[in-house]
Amino acid sequence: MPKNHGLRILIATVRVPFVHGGAEIHAEGLCRALRAAGHQAEIIAIPFKWYPPERILDQMLACRLLDLSETVGVAVDRLIGLKFPAYLIPHPRKVIWLLHQHRQAYDLWQHPLNDLHRYPNGDEVRAAIHRADCELIPQALHVFANSRNVAGRLQTFCGFDAAPLYHPPQDAARFYTLPAEDFLYFPSRINPLKRQDLVLAALAQTRLPVRIYFSGSTDEVAFERKCVALAQKKGCADRVQWWGPVSEEKKRDLYARSLGVLFPPIDEDYGYITLEAMLAKKPVITCTDSGGPLEFVIDHQTGIVADPTPEALAAAMDGLWEDRERVRQWGDAGRQRYSDLRIGWDHVVEKLLA
Amino acid sequence: MKVLVVTSGVPFIRGGAEILADNLCQALSAAGHAAELIFIPFKHYPPNRIPDHMLACRLLDLTETCGVRIDRVIGLKFPAYLIPHPNKVIWLLHQHRTAYELWDHPMAGDLIHHPDGPVVREAIRQADCELIPEAKAVYTLSENVSNRLRRFCGIAGEPLYNPPAHASQFYNSSAGGYFFFPSRVTGVKRQLLAIEALARCRERTLVRFAGEADSPRELAVCINAIRQLKVEDRVEWLGMVPEEQKRDLYANCLAVIFPPVDEDYGYITLEAMLSSKPVITCSDSGGPLEFVVDRKTGLVASPTPESLAQAMDALWVDRRCGAAMGEAGRARYEDLKISWKNVVEKLLC
Numbered sequence: 001m002p003k004n005h006g007l008r009i010l011i012a013t014v015r016v017p018f019v020h021g022g023a024e025i026h027a028e029g030l031c032r033a034l035r036a037a038g039h040q041a042e043i044i045a046i047p048f049k050w051y052p053p054e055r056i057l058d059q060m061l062a063c064r065l066l067d068l069s070e071t072v073g074v075a076v077d078r079l080i081g082l083k084f085p086a087y088l089i090p091h092p093r094k095v096i097w098l099l100h101q102h103r104q105a106y107d108l109w110q111h112p113l114n115d116l117h118r119y120p121n122g123d124e125v126r127a128a129i130h131r132a133d134c135e136l137i138p139q140a141l142h143v144f145a146n147s148r149n150v151a152g153r154l155q156t157f158c159g160f161d162a163a164p165l166y167h168p169p170q171d172a173a174r175f176y177t178l179p180a181e182d183f184l185y186f187p188s189r190i191n192p193l194k195r196q197d198l199v200l201a202a203l204a205q206t207r208l209p210v211r212i213y214f215s216g217s218t219d220e221v222a223f224e225r226k227c228v229a230l231a232q233k234k235g236c237a238d239r240v241q242w243w244g245p246v247s248e249e250k251k252r253d254l255y256a257r258s259l260g261v262l263f264p265p266i267d268e269d270y271g272y273i274t275l276e277a278m279l280a281k282k283p284v285i286t287c288t289d290s291g292g293p294l295e296f297v298i299d300h301q302t303g304i305v306a307d308p309t310p311e312a313l314a315a316a317m318d319g320l321w322e323d324r325e326r327v328r329q330w331g332d333a334g335r336q337r338y339s340d341l342r343i344g345w346d347h348v349v350e351k352l353l354a
Numbered sequence: 355m356k357v358l359v360v361t362s363g364v365p366f367i368r369g370g371a372e373i374l375a376d377n378l379c380q381a382l383s384a385a386g387h388a389a390e391l392i393f394i395p396f397k398h399y400p401p402n403r404i405p406d407h408m409l410a411c412r413l414l415d416l417t418e419t420c421g422v423r424i425d426r427v428i429g430l431k432f433p434a435y436l437i438p439h440p441n442k443v444i445w446l447l448h449q450h451r452t453a454y455e456l457w458d459h460p461m462a463g464d465l466i467h468h469p470d471g472p473v474v475r476e477a478i479r480q481a482d483c484e485l486i487p488e489a490k491a492v493y494t495l496s497e498n499v500s501n502r503l504r505r506f507c508g509i510a511g512e513p514l515y516n517p518p519a520h521a522s523q524f525y526n527s528s529a530g531g532y533f534f535f536p537s538r539v540t541g542v543k544r545q546l547l548a549i550e551a552l553a554r555c556r557e558r559t560l561v562r563f564a565g566e567a568d569s570p571r572e573l574a575v576c577i578n579a580i581r582q583l584k585v586e587d588r589v590e591w592l593g594m595v596p597e598e599q600k601r602d603l604y605a606n607c608l609a610v611i612f613p614p615v616d617e618d619y620g621y622i623t624l625e626a627m628l629s630s631k632p633v634i635t636c637s638d639s640g641g642p643l644e645f646v647v648d649r650k651t652g653l654v655a656s657p658t659p660e661s662l663a664q665a666m667d668a669l670w671v672d673r674r675c676g677a678a679m680g681e682a683g684r685a686r687y688e689d690l691k692i693s694w695k696n697v698v699e700k701l702l703c
Contacts, residue, residue: 008366010365010395016419016420017356017358017390017392017416017419017424018356018388018390018419018422019419019420040366042365042366044365044393044395045393046394046414047358047392047414047415047416049415049416049417049418049419055415058413058414058415059413059414059415061409061410061413062409062410062411062413062414063410065406065407065409065410065413066394066395066406066407066410067395067397067403067406067407068365068395068397069397070397071364071365071366071367071397072364072367076365
């Protein structure tokens with residue numbers, strides 16, 4: 001570490017007790033990168049509970065009441081806000097790197113899984129969230145978004161711009177490639193938003209004997225059962241393998257040996273899976289409504305962007321299965337694109353502290 | 355059980371309270387519970403920021419997480435212990451001290467100097483008086499902290515002692531020819547008093563000091579006194595020492611000197627007892643007085659160089675008496691049943 005201790009930086013985010021997911025890994029990755037660059041960095045994680053809706057207002061106010069401007073008389077040089085409502089914490093030198101807003105008040109308002117609009121005060125709380133975001137986000141020196149998709153929503157709903165700032169998946173340097181074997185790989189939590197069911201319906205319609213390896217933990221047991229039953233019913237269970245939760249090492253091995261990667265979620269914010277596939281030099285099959293992956297996958301250059309229908313996905317899967325030379329070229333092109341995009345923590349730190 | 359330990363603190367600063375919070379989480383996990391730490395940042399100046407942070411804590415909701423109940427919240431520090439929860443237990447490390455016993459302290463007092471200090475002090479007192487009793491049970495770090503809570507807020511809290519880190523690794527070796535004074539080097543620990551006492555000893559006593567100085571200024575004060583009093587050859591200044599060396603210094607000393615000003619608790623007393631060494635402390639030292647039984651497990655002196663010098667001479671001359679006191683201290687540690695197992699049982703019952 002250099003003699004001068006660099007800047008004193010706090011990362012403001014929220015956490016749901018006993019849940020450790022992508023957002024936590026993201027904050028920890030940023031904290032490590034700042035320290036590696038010679039700065040002092042710490043994560044401030046405010047607990048968040050979004051129900052009943054009036055609790056959201058309480059916690060927005062709690063964040064506004066905190067004072068992170070200095071510690072025992074020494075200035076905090078930069079506050080980096082990541083998640084709602086922690087990014088509302090005031091600071092004279094704040095930069096927001098928006099992971100996402102409170103989606104239930106925005107793009108997921110009408111979504112069947114959302115319940116905010118069912119409460120009598122749902123509209124009121126939604127309006128308060130909009131007002132706070134619209135008035136307070138622009139107080140930051142700079143606003144970046146986790147992805148173009150997240151930036152797009154901010155533009156749609158609040159009317160201001162944010163530059164997308166990409167960051168690498170965990171252990172990016174450890175991904176590698178091997179010659180393609182006879183399976184497509186779908187690594188994701190087993191969850192309706194990731195659409196394993198759509199992929200199974202597509203598999204039943206392929207012309208060629210396509211095989212799929214699924215890995216990932218199960219969020220909803222009922223959905224997993226539905227998927228297994230669907231494979232049975234459609235008569236393609238023998239072309240499917242369920243790996244469940246796998247180690248990081250095993251995951252990288254499956255990426256490396258796969259023919260291509262399947263990742264057709266519904267409106268993903270960002271999606272590490274696309275990037276991991278690119279690092280493993282594999283083409284990605286995604287869908288036109290998948291959000292984040294569309295910022296990285298170039299149709300018929302680094303993968304295939306299909307309509308979210310079994311027919312279109314089946315055609316995409318057959319397409320990869322029968323042309324291995326094309327698969328190799330697209331995989332290489334994906335890896336090249338990853339490099340061109342300068343996705344790395346050094347770049348992130350440089351932008352956030354500029 | 356799903357348990358959240360909630361505490362407050364200053365970002366970038368890690369002291370005894372932060373270590374204790376981590377140790378508590380570890381002890382809860384080791385006992386088979388799911389435990390996590392919630393840290394709420396706290397800035398105590400200007401004074402009007404204090405009520406803001408109190409309100410922020412009251413606005414947080416830790417009753418459940420994703421629809422699953424949180425079974426217990428354990429509050430440690432102000433203002434985080436104000437966070438509401440139906441099954442909260444407070445293990446009070448300390449209240450906001452400059453609103454209470456340090457209000458008019460010549461060095462520590464800060465609120466007293468602000469125009470809105472008295473109002474904020476009253477707001478803190480009211481919140482503590484009304485909201486601390488919301489907890490199902492109130493434990494404190496020590497009798498000393500309990501006494502303050504009773505005196506200022508009229509609330510009873512049971513002292514619940516916790517062991518120092520690596521308690522099982524302390525040992526006794528021999529009674530060597532030196533006193534050991536381990537502490538951060540800073541005014542309230544009173545290294546200076548010990549140096550002045552040293553100069554007044556009849557015997558040719560020797561003191562080994564270990565611990566990091568809070569600031570170069572604090573260090574200079576001690577070094578200058580050592581020169582002026584011409585006791586250079588009777589002082590060893592070791593600075594920060596590794597844990598292993600610290601245990602060795604305990605194991606081979608004649609006695610431990612620990613005379614701080616109104617310490618909340620003080621692991622040093624306990625570490626000395628674990629090493630079977632007598633402790634010399636002062637009548638205004640707070641925490642250590644709960645453990646040191648005068649003339650049985652150590653000596654309680656008045657906070658003057660003369661009185662402290664007398665205590666040092668006494669132990670220097672009568673080594674057998676010192677050894678017996680050390681053994682009695684070790685036995686007292688066992689009697690008090692100071693263990694994380696006990697802490698976890700109490701906080702979850």
